[in-house]
Amino acid sequence: MTHYLLTVHGPAEMDEFGNYGSKEEMEEAFATTGAFNEKLHADGYWVFAGGLQSASTATVVDGQGETPVVTDGPYLETKEVIGGFWVIDAPDLDVALKLAAEGSKACRGKVEVRPFDGLA
Amino acid sequence: MPGGTAAVERVFREEYGRLIASLVRRFGDIDIAEEAAGEALVAALEKWPESGVPPNPGGWLTITAGNRAIDRIRREKQRDAKHQAAFMHYDDTPHEPTGPVEDDRLRLLFTCCHPALAPEARIALTLRLLGGLTVPEIAQAFLVPETTMAQRITRAKKKIAAAKVPYRVPEGADLPERLGGVLAVLFLVFNEGYLATGDGDPVRAELTGEAVRLTRVLRRLLPEEPEVAGLLGLLLLIEARREARVRNGQLVPLGEQDRVGWHRGLIAEGHDLVRECLAINRPGRYQILAAINAVHTDAPNASDTDWSQVVALYDQLTRLDPSPIVALNRAVAVAELDGPKVALTLIDRLPLTGYHAWHVARADMLRRLGRTAEAKDSYDAAIAATQNSAERAYLSRKRGELV
Secondary structure (H helix, E strand, O other): OEEEEEEEEEEOOOOOOOOOOOHHHHHHHHHHHHHHHHHHHHOOOEEEEEEOOOHHHOEEEEOOOOOOEEEEOOOOOOOEEEEEEEEEEEOOHHHHHHHHHHHHHHHOOEEEEEEOOOOO | OOOOHHHHHHHHHHHHHHHHHHHHHHHOOHHHHHHHHHHHHHHHHHHHHHHOOOOOHHHHHHHHHHHHHHHHHHHHHHHOHHHHHHHHHHOOOOOOOOOOHHHHHHHHHHHHOOOOOOHHHHHHHHHHHHOOOOHHHHHHHOOOOHHHHHHHHHHHHHHHHHOOOOOOOOOOOHHHHHHHHHHHHHHHHHHHHHOOOOOOOOOOHHHHHHHHHHHHHHHHHOOOOHHHHHHHHHHHHHHOOHHHOEEOOEEOOHHHOOHHHOOHHHHHHHHHHHHHHHHHOOOOHHHHHHHHHHHHHHOOOHHHOOHHHHHHHHHHHHHHOOOHHHHHHHHHHHHHHHOHHHHHHHHHOOOOOOOHHHHHHHHHHHHHOOOHHHHHHHHHHHHHOOOOHHHHHHHHHHHHHOO
16 A cells, blocks of 8 residues: 545635635535545545645744744745645555545545655 | 577567566566566577577566566565565566466556656657667657656656556546557557658658557457557558658658558458447547548549548547547548538638648648649648658648649
């Protein structure tokens, strides 16, 4: 089995409905994503998952110097950022891509699939 | 002489796809497979010139390469436990020397043509691992520097290993879609050989030949799939005309070809495949293209061509694939039935101004309509949009004939 990181990419700026358009659509996306999460658990692929606050709540810390330098905002100023992620354990890329397609449909965003080099 | 270096290399090339595929299945790693195959070649070059080519050269290479790979894994085991763990993961199918060799090649073909790999990497990997072409040969075929091609192949192999692209023939509902990707790669390899993009050799028979060979393998492995039969029929019916296609360095269009120079054996085989597809009655893109080429190769002279049949087949193809390129080819056939004026109206509607074949078709219609000045401009645009020397020579002649 291989661990894959599935990241959901979406716009950096979010409106009050998290860019889902309306309250109803947002609630529907949460419900389908919840159902997808349950399926990952039931089928044994689940490792970990989470949704993130908007990129504007991020802080960058550089601790390589003598004293840490703290900067407000995300590391990269881009229009598209990671909004959430799953870590799954799957037998091969075909399975991971299938799950990513389901996750993408559930949460209504594009999903990047990337294998882990290892998990600590 | 039977066991000379040239004979060894010929056998090696013929056996390469089979050998690599079986090693990849057994050891789960493309690099190990390639290295072991290379070592088996060295061993064969040492041994065969003296003892002669063994009765089953493929078996000999497989056993020798397998032993070399095991030696290497043993060596690595001592110094790299993690690497070893990666091989162990795949090593769950017992090795069967007389086993599913053909299935191995099919599996590897699906790996090479996996949608997670970049399209140009799919073509390169297929030619490298299944066709046995060297990296310099592939680089030359696609007119990129050798280092670029080497990087492309290395990156793709690394992704296959790290992201664990499976060595598996997709099953059930996944097969038709993934098979489409494999057929597309084989057709692209063929097309690049049949009308080379660059300014080198206008036709590259080694690429068309390799595409035909790999499609024949696919056909043996998936005899029930009509689109595979369709692609093979299509390639054979086009390949049959290859010799007649260039004369004195100039491209000769279908209508002007000397049909005596067509390869009758390939045409007969192609027609058999088209008939087989018709009997199955599950039409698809490649089957329809094959049928169109069967109509052309059925006509003793260009003037005998059944153009209404060609247009009807393009209509059928349009329903499956309503792309502007299909519409362009259809318009060229319509010109033979309804005249160049009708065809030109159809062509002018298409958003293909960056495509050289669009300019070629347009120039031809304008020429036939006597709109000479516009035709000249269109020929100029067509010449500017292609690098192929034979096509440029043909277009320049046509332009020069306009008065």
